[in-house]
Amino acid sequence: xxxxxxxxxADLSPALASRLAEDYGRLAERGLPPRLEEYVLERYRLDLAxxxxxxxxxxPFGKASGQLSLNIKQVRADADAGLGFVVLKTIIAEDxxxxxxxxxxxxxxxxxxxEPARGADAAEGWTVTWKxxxxxxxxxxxxxxxxxxxxxxNETGMLVVPSCKYHLPRPEEGEWRLGEYEHTTRxxxxxWETRRAAGGVMPVEKDFSPTLAGDxxxxxxxxxxxxxxxxxxxxxxxxxxxxxxxxxxxxxAMFDGGFQIDMLRLVNERCGAxxxxxxxxxxxxxxxxxxxxxxxxxxxxGGPDLSAxxxxxxxxxxALEQRGEVPRCPFPMSATGDIGSGxxxxxxxxxxxxxFQMHTFFQLPNDQYRMSRxxxxxxxxxxxxxxxxxxxxxxxxxxxxxxxxxxxxNVRRMADFCADPANGLWAAAEPxxxxx
Ligand SMILES: Cc1cc2nc3c(=O)[nH]c(=O)nc-3n(C[C@H](O)[C@H](O)[C@H](O)COP(=O)(O)O)c2cc1C
Numbered sequence: 001x002x003x004x005x006x007x008x009x010a011d012l013s014p015a016l017a018s019r020l021a022e023d024y025g026r027l028a029e030r031g032l033p034p035r036l037e038e039y040v041l042e043r044y045r046l047d048l049a050x051x052x053x054x055x056x057x058x059x060p061f062g063k064a065s066g067q068l069s070l071n072i073k074q075v076r077a078d079a080d081a082g083l084g085f086v087v088l089k090t091i092i093a094e095d096x097x098x099x100x101x102x103x104x105x106x107x108x109x110x111x112x113x114x115e116p117a118r119g120a121d122a123a124e125g126w127t128v129t130w131k132x133x134x135x136x137x138x139x140x141x142x143x144x145x146x147x148x149x150x151x152x153x154n155e156t157g158m159l160v161v162p163s164c165k166y167h168l169p170r171p172e173e174g175e176w177r178l179g180e181y182e183h184t185t186r187x188x189x190x191x192w193e194t195r196r197a198a199g200g201v202m203p204v205e206k207d208f209s210p211t212l213a214g215d216x217x218x219x220x221x222x223x224x225x226x227x228x229x230x231x232x233x234x235x236x237x238x239x240x241x242x243x244x245x246x247x248x249x250x251x252x253a254m255f256d257g258g259f260q261i262d263m264l265r266l267v268n269e270r271c272g273a274x275x276x277x278x279x280x281x282x283x284x285x286x287x288x289x290x291x292x293x294x295x296x297x298x299x300x301x302g303g304p305d306l307s308a309x310x311x312x313x314x315x316x317x318x319a320l321e322q323r324g325e326v327p328r329c330p331f332p333m334s335a336t337g338d339i340g341s342g343x344x345x346x347x348x349x350x351x352x353x354x355x356f357q358m359h360t361f362f363q364l365p366n367d368q369y370r371m372s373r374x375x376x377x378x379x380x381x382x383x384x385x386x387x388x389x390x391x392x393x394x395x396x397x398x399x400x401x402x403x404x405x406x407x408x409x410n411v412r413r414m415a416d417f418c419a420d421p422a423n424g425l426w427a428a429a430e431p432x433x434x435x436x
Contacts, residue, residue, distance in 0.1 A: 003315075003429060007346050007395050010402040019043065020394055024386040028371040032378055032385075036082050040385070044393055046400075047410035052085050052334055052355045053203030053245045053279045058157050059084040060345070060392075060411045061384060063377070064336050064357035065163040065205060065249075066090075067112060070135065075149040078158065081377035085159035087357060088149060090134045090207045091142045093166040095179035098139075101167040105133040105209070111294070114363045119304025125338055127303035128360050129293045133211060134165055139184070143191050150195035157198075162188050163205040163249070166231065170216070171223045176230070181238035189242050203245040205281055206231055210300035213254050213287040224253060228266050233275040247334070249281035252309065254289070260313045261320070268329045279332040281357070283310050302360055307338035307347070314351035318419070318426035328421055340364075342384050342392030346399065351426075352419030354412050 012020070023043070033039040037048050037058050048059040062085035063069050063078055070089035078086050092106040100106060117127040135142055146162055153160040164184060167177040185204070192202040208227070217223065232246045248267060253259055260283070267277055285300040286309065293299045320326045334355040335348035345356040361384075362376050369379035370387070385392050396414070399405070405414060418425055 003350055003425065004347070006350070006399055006402040007343060008398070010398045012394065012397055012401075016044070016397060017388065020386065020388045020391070024370065024382075024388050024391070027382055027386060029373070031371075031374055032082055032382055036381075036385075040393065044397065045407045046393060046396055047408065048084075050084070050354045050411040050415070051332060052159060053161065053247050053332070055159055055198075055200045055203060055245075057084040057159050057355060060355045061381060062086060062159075062334070062355055062357040063362065064359040065207065066359045067130070067132070068359060068362055070145070072145060072148045072152065075145075075160065076152045077375050078377050079152045079156040081375060082156070082381060083158055083377060084355065085161060085357075086149065086153070087161045087163050087205055088142075088146060090163040090165050090205075090209070091139065091184070092134045093164055093180040093184040094139055095177065096183045099177070099180065101177045101180060102134075102165050105165055105211070106136050107131075107133050108136040112363070113293070114360070114365070117301070117303030117305075119308055121304065121308060123304035123308070125303040125307075125340060126360050126364055127301045128363060129299055129301065131294060131296050131299075133209065134207075139187070143187060146188065146191045147195045150191070150197075154195075154197040159203075161203050161205060161247075163207050164188070165207045165209065166235065168208075168212075168217060168227050168231070169223075171220055176234055178234060178238065181234050185235060185238040185244060186242075189239060189244065193242075201243045201245045203247055203279070204235070205247045205249045206235065206277075207249050208251040208284070210251055210285040210287045211298075213251055214289050214298045219254075221255065221259070224263070225266055228263060229271050229275060232267075232271060232277045236274060245278040247279045247281055248277045249284055249336070251284045252286050252306075254287065257309065257313050257316070260309075261317055264313075264317055264329055265326060268331070269327055277331060279334065281334045281336055282314065282353070283337060285337070302338055304338060307344060310335070310337045311347055311351065314348070314353075315426060315429060318351055319429050322421045322424050322427040324421070330419075333415075333419075341390040342387065342395050343390040345384070345392055346395035349411070349415055350399075350418050352415055354415035 050060040065087040094100045112130040149160040333353045335353035371379040371382040
């Protein structure tokens with residue numbers, strides 16, 4: 001049986017189906033319950049708790065780094081709406097005197113265009129096109145945003161995570177600019193330690209952005225391999241003696257899908273104990289070197305082709321692991337890429353992801369959400385959780401029934417089950433060959 005059938009196949013009991021349909025309609029008018037996780041636990045016996053980067057999160061939905069997490073107003077609205085975590089806009093690392101080797105990425109925001117996208121397999125979705133890159137204000141302004149965001153997160157139990165683009169040497173460049181690693185990581189840690197009420201080791205996402213795929217820096221396989229095998233160690237050393245939880249946000253390189261598997265295997269198998277990341281975020285947008293947007297050639301894009309590729313690569317990886325053909329890639333995984341329904345989140349969960357982060361789904365036209373009140377985050381969450389067909393609750397309840405999962409398993413536990421080779425969920429699967 002195709003694994004996807006597990007999500008759609010097992011019918012909900014009539015009582016649960018009508019409870020979901022009733023909630024979907026009623027909450028669209030009234031708004032989400034203030035303590036949503038308790039509500040879901042009580043009404044559906046579903047525990048939404050999960051883990052991101054080694055830290056407990058109250059639910060698995062987060063905002064991915066970008067234009068929607070670059071000011072405190074946005075972060076406060078997300079905390080109020082009930083997100084589990086927010087990843088702040090990517091800061092470009094700098095050294096103690098403000099030197100930034102990756103300054104080409106520190107350009108101001110420009111117009112974003114949100115439009116429907118049709119995948120190669122004819123699936124319908126959405127993509128966002130724009131020209132900007134990383135944070136373009138000062139580092140001090142970023143630290144202030146981080147501090148205020150942590151305070152806002154403390155109030156509602158929402159985790160706030162910084163994202164950083166550190167120096168990546170070009171093929172001909174010998175040295176890593178470690179001063180940028182040290183200065184940036186240490187100052188972020190200072191803020192985390194003073195403002196984060198619940199403690200824990202600071203997670204940080206290392207952004208390998210899709211625009212990097214089109215840059216001559218990443219034209220050679222050896223260069224990407226060099227980055228992937230060293231960057232975690234440099235981040236850890238920069239933080240010492242304090243610990244840091246390193247998350248690599250992997251990108252879709254310009255090579256074929258087989259290379260994506262090599263990349264995942266490389267960070268797992270060839271970095272040594274100190275050089276392996278604590279978690280991964282899989283995987284940032286695709287890059288089209290030919291497409292033009294407002295006079296600029298080469299743009300990143302998302303939509304159905306992105307999720308199709310990510311899901312195929314991850315399915316292939318799990319199948320290889322579960323057949324014992326490659327060592328297990330044991331990192332906790334946060335999924336990103338065209339998550340526009342709870343069903344898509346469940347697809348990533350089946351491949352072992354324990355949290356789900358979105359950007360595009362928070363930018364759709366209002367008529368794409370059933371809820372017609374509140375802010376975008378609340379409207380999106382309503383759809384993601386409660387849609388009776390494609391919502392996360394419906395999908396998890398069906399999966400639980402199909403796989404006979406105990407009622408007390410939370411989302412983290414479900415993800416662990418799916419990733420664990422001993423359960424062999426993917427062992428017999430024959431995912432289509434990984435695409436070019
Ligand atoms: C306008 C825009 C800006 C983005 N900026 C960043 C960024 O600064 N850092 C980063 O790691 N990812 C960035 N991303 C990627 C998103 O975080 C996300 O991983 C990606 O868009 C896939 O998710 P989605 O399909 O839900 O949009 C950006 C995406 C968009 C659309």
